[in-house]
Amino acid sequence: xxxxxxxxxxxxxxxxxxxxxxxxxxxxxxxxxxxxxxxxxxxxxxxxxxxxxxxxxxxxxxxxxxxxxxxxxxxxxxxxxxxxxxxxxxxxxxxxxxxxxxxxxxxxxxxxxxxxxxxxxxxxxxxxxxxxxxxxxxxxxxxxxxxxxxxxxxxxxxxxxxxxxxxxxxxxxxxxxxxxxxxxxxxxxxxxxxxx
Amino acid sequence: xxxxxxxxxxxxxxxxxxxxxxxxxxxxxxxxxxxxxxxxxxxxxxxxxxxxxxxxxxxxxxxxxxxxxxxxxxxxxxxxxxxxxxxxxxxxxxxxxxxxxxxxxxxxxxxxxxxxxxxxxxxxxxxxxxxxxxxxxxxxxxxxxxxxxxxxxxxxxxxxxxxxxxxxxxxxxxxxxxxxxxxxxxxxxxxxxxxx
DNA sequence: TTGAAATATTAACAATGTTAATTATATTTG
DNA sequence: CAAATATAATTAACATTGTTAATATTTCAA
Numbered sequence: 294x295x296x297x298x299x300x301x302x303x304x305x306x307x308x309x310x311x312x313x314x315x316x317x318x319x320x321x322x323x324x325x326x327x328x329x330x331x332x333x334x335x336x337x338x339x340x341x342x343x344x345x346x347x348x349x350x351x352x353x354x355x356x357x358x359x360x361x362x363x364x365x366x367x368x369x370x371x372x373x374x375x376x377x378x379x380x381x382x383x384x385x386x387x388x389x390x391x392x393x394x395x396x397x398x399x400x401x402x403x404x405x406x407x408x409x410x411x412x413x414x415x416x417x418x419x420x421x422x423x424x425x426x427x428x429x430x431x432x433x434x435x436x437x438x439x440x441x442x443x444x445x446x447x448x449x450x451x452x453x454x455x456x457x458x459x460x461x462x463x464x465x466x467x468x469x470x471x472x473x474x475x476x477x478x479x480x481x482x483x484x485x486x487x488x489x
Numbered sequence: 490x491x492x493x494x495x496x497x498x499x500x501x502x503x504x505x506x507x508x509x510x511x512x513x514x515x516x517x518x519x520x521x522x523x524x525x526x527x528x529x530x531x532x533x534x535x536x537x538x539x540x541x542x543x544x545x546x547x548x549x550x551x552x553x554x555x556x557x558x559x560x561x562x563x564x565x566x567x568x569x570x571x572x573x574x575x576x577x578x579x580x581x582x583x584x585x586x587x588x589x590x591x592x593x594x595x596x597x598x599x600x601x602x603x604x605x606x607x608x609x610x611x612x613x614x615x616x617x618x619x620x621x622x623x624x625x626x627x628x629x630x631x632x633x634x635x636x637x638x639x640x641x642x643x644x645x646x647x648x649x650x651x652x653x654x655x656x657x658x659x660x661x662x663x664x665x666x667x668x669x670x671x672x673x674x675x676x677x678x679x680x681x682x683x684x685x
Numbered sequence: 686t687t688g689a690a691a692t693a694t695t696a697a698c699a700a701t702g703t704t705a706a707t708t709a710t711a712t713t714t715g
Numbered sequence: 716c717a718a719a720t721a722t723a724a725t726t727a728a729c730a731t732t733g734t735t736a737a738t739a740t741t742t743c744a745a
Contacts, residue, residue, distance in 0.1 A: 325731080338733095450674070534702095535723080
């Protein structure tokens, strides 16, 4: 019954693809079971044959977006010499991904997922997304003794919380008011955590 | 026509009070025009005679909650000697207010307010809430040269972003998993910013 | 080809926010 | 005080939402 599986996966992907498009262009509040079905070319409620509910479908998009975000961040730092500066640039790139696609920030950090037990992998994917995107850069800096901290995990957390907090304020509360100031602010915060 | 005004304000307060109760106990997703009206003792749509829409009503609660949060934080640090430790304790108290009332965190930081021009004061109220709650403590530390930074505003921001980011992860993404670890984590992050 | 299984669609519900129409209440005026 | 008018509250009605149950359609093996 391998055919069944590949067909089912294809169907799932139609819906996931449609959902991703709406998420990126219009944001999560425009993702409805009707709008997704429209774009996927099926009637509403067909989705329920392949996903438990709308939340289930939406969170299938997370892994895809994480990979996109990772690639997006890689692209911004090619030809940059390794070191702390590269690490910072990658953190900035990570932040800029969500500024380009605010709907994905909402999905990642603001949306509450219904049942939290079966979705632990998704939760982790999101929670550790920055760390995972910057894994190579952290490793390089550590291996070459560029970070003289005994508590690297604490530093990583600090970066994570600052980036997410700043994004939250910027995207949801309009402070700072302009993109340029946001960029400066984030850089300054990173310099405070990682001097040199 | 002062009577009109005081009567209108009383009516508004009935709805605001009802909304606040639901926000604190059940969270923002249970705030509906029907549930509020029920609790206020009026029919649904009566609200529309006093507020532009539901969002308008909901954001009338912000100032009240901010004051509550301020009082809540003051209470936790009475009899604590002035200084950096007191500042940190107050930041912790601020965070704990939102842990006690997660619905208010949602309202403050997650909810998007419709029109952002007329609501600038509300936006500021929220964005600067931590700074305002801790204003006395920051001033004391500065006046007594306990903070040897030239860039205090940057430090304040860092605290703000870390606290908000950590709360976002804890309340929405279940990391860390327990309240105790959250408390430790926040303390550790604060110690990183404000050593001594 | 026909009957059973899988899959898609339509119909229907309850809950939401909001507007328009209608009723009840208060206020002003003759 | 009574009638006219303005104000305020309620009911009715709509459009959208997510979701379930009932049907219709397609697929596929016997």
